[in-house]
Amino acid sequence: MPLPVPQPNIRVVTLKIDDQDLSAREDETIIEVCREHKIPVPSLCYLDGLSVWGGCRLCVVEIAGQGRLSAACSTRVAEGMHVHTNTERLQRYRRTIIEMLFAERNHVCSVCVSNGHCELQALGQSCGVDHVRVPYRQTPYPVDSSHESFRLDHNRCILCTRCVRVCDEIEGAHTWDVMGRGSDCLVITDLALPWGESETCTSCGKCVQVCPTGALVKQGTSVGEMVKDQHFLPILARRRHAR
Amino acid sequence: MSTTTTSTANRITVATTWLDGCSGCHMSFLDMDERLVDLAQQIDIVYSPLVDTKELPEQVDIGILEGSISSEDDLEKAKAFRKHCTLLISLGDCAVTGNVPAIRNHFKLSDVLDRAYRENVDLQPQIPTKSVPVLLTTVKPIHSEVEVDVFVPGCPPSADAIWYVLSELIAGRKPDPSQVTRFGA
Numbered sequence: 001m002p003l004p005v006p007q008p009n010i011r012v013v014t015l016k017i018d019d020q021d022l023s024a025r026e027d028e029t030i031i032e033v034c035r036e037h038k039i040p041v042p043s044l045c046y047l048d049g050l051s052v053w054g055g056c057r058l059c060v061v062e063i064a065g066q067g068r069l070s071a072a073c074s075t076r077v078a079e080g081m082h083v084h085t086n087t088e089r090l091q092r093y094r095r096t097i098i099e100m101l102f103a104e105r106n107h108v109c110s111v112c113v114s115n116g117h118c119e120l121q122a123l124g125q126s127c128g129v130d131h132v133r134v135p136y137r138q139t140p141y142p143v144d145s146s147h148e149s150f151r152l153d154h155n156r157c158i159l160c161t162r163c164v165r166v167c168d169e170i171e172g173a174h175t176w177d178v179m180g181r182g183s184d185c186l187v188i189t190d191l192a193l194p195w196g197e198s199e200t201c202t203s204c205g206k207c208v209q210v211c212p213t214g215a216l217v218k219q220g221t222s223v224g225e226m227v228k229d230q231h232f233l234p235i236l237a238r239r240r241h242a243r
Numbered sequence: 244m245s246t247t248t249t250s251t252a253n254r255i256t257v258a259t260t261w262l263d264g265c266s267g268c269h270m271s272f273l274d275m276d277e278r279l280v281d282l283a284q285q286i287d288i289v290y291s292p293l294v295d296t297k298e299l300p301e302q303v304d305i306g307i308l309e310g311s312i313s314s315e316d317d318l319e320k321a322k323a324f325r326k327h328c329t330l331l332i333s334l335g336d337c338a339v340t341g342n343v344p345a346i347r348n349h350f351k352l353s354d355v356l357d358r359a360y361r362e363n364v365d366l367q368p369q370i371p372t373k374s375v376p377v378l379l380t381t382v383k384p385i386h387s388e389v390e391v392d393v394f395v396p397g398c399p400p401s402a403d404a405i406w407y408v409l410s411e412l413i414a415g416r417k418p419d420p421s422q423v424t425r426f427g428a
Contacts, residue, residue: 109336
């Protein structure tokens with residue numbers, strides 16, 4: 001994320017993104033430059049104000065001269081770099097990633113509290129995912145309703161770890177973490193205690209607000225009622241860095 | 244929807260049916276309201292719960308399926324539609340993703356049947372074996388069993404989305420339903 005005051009020794013580089021000539025500070029990542037210039041690059045784990053995770057791979061871009069794809073969130077700009085953000089190959093890969101996310105757990109949009117306000121659902125539409133070509137895994141995951149204000153539905157979790165990072169980096173509680181591998185991977189509170197029994201959770205609700213799907217929601221919400229507000233994040237993040 | 248005054252020779256034939264769904268997608272179809280009059284000038288609905296025909300004709304231009312494949316009967320209907328329809332449309336989230344009917348996949352089929360026909364029944368609890376199709380172990384979207392040409396997600400897809408898809412097809416173009424609808428829409 002951009003610091004409030006640029007360091008005097010940071011240089012400016014020039015680069016090309018989708019045939020636009022742009023300049024950027026050399027400590028910026030490709031996705032930051034794209035967002036500044038309103039170049040759409042899809043992402044789920046990246047969120048302005050949190051550290052970079054690089055897990056969802058939706059922000060992959062092509063860099064001229066490099067055979068492999070690079071995640072725009074975890075790749076710094078460089079002098080003379082030529083980036084393509086929306087080639088046919090990238091569209092194909094992004095579509096496949098989204099389909100696999102839908103197939104891995106149980107995202108039943110029509111009955112989800114986040115229906116209409118979900119980043120996965122919106123990306124599915126904008127990336128042209130009108131059906132899922134891989135078979136659905138059909139494996140149920142647990143739901144934790146033990147917290148008096150919030151609910152965790154692992155069926156909707158895409159393991160972006162935004163909750164883990166916001167809790168650690170912004171709230172400073174580090175209630176959330178990640179446990180297990182592969183399809184057994186789960187976000188957990190404390191040492192896999194029920195959320196309601198967590199001694200570190202401050203019940204601030206930042207994790208709920210940054211969650212891109214219906215995995216973390218407020219108790220008592222019905223279908224489509226869970227609207228999230230992430231405006232606090234860049235403000236708090238910059239204040240923390242300014243200190 | 245054929246009328247006696249207009250020749251039906253050049254009209255596009257359309258067949259529809261519902262598998263494991265709530266019929267909401269067909270209701271959304273009817274929600275096209277006065278546009279149905281325009282549509283009736285261009286298509287002939289030759290087989291559908293909305294009309295009286297009992298047999299699927301040998302050759303149909305467009306087949307529209309609502310609902311997921313949950314029983315042997317659903318599977319047979321999907322295969323018949325694929326065989327007799329030139330172009331097959333999956334209409335709505337149940338057809339496209341499995342949606343609500345597929346939530347039962349998290350339970351054993353015997354537990355699902357017990358829940359429905361024994362646990363919640365006061366009079367003569369019994370699992371039906373006659374005159375009802377046998378349920379499949381796993382509820383699946385239609386394209387997991389037969390090839391589908393056009394996917395129209397939504398629960399239900401809006402009347403506008405259905406109108407857009409049919410208008411594009413009638414005009415001879417391939418529609419891009421993601422422009423007008425999405426999962427859960």
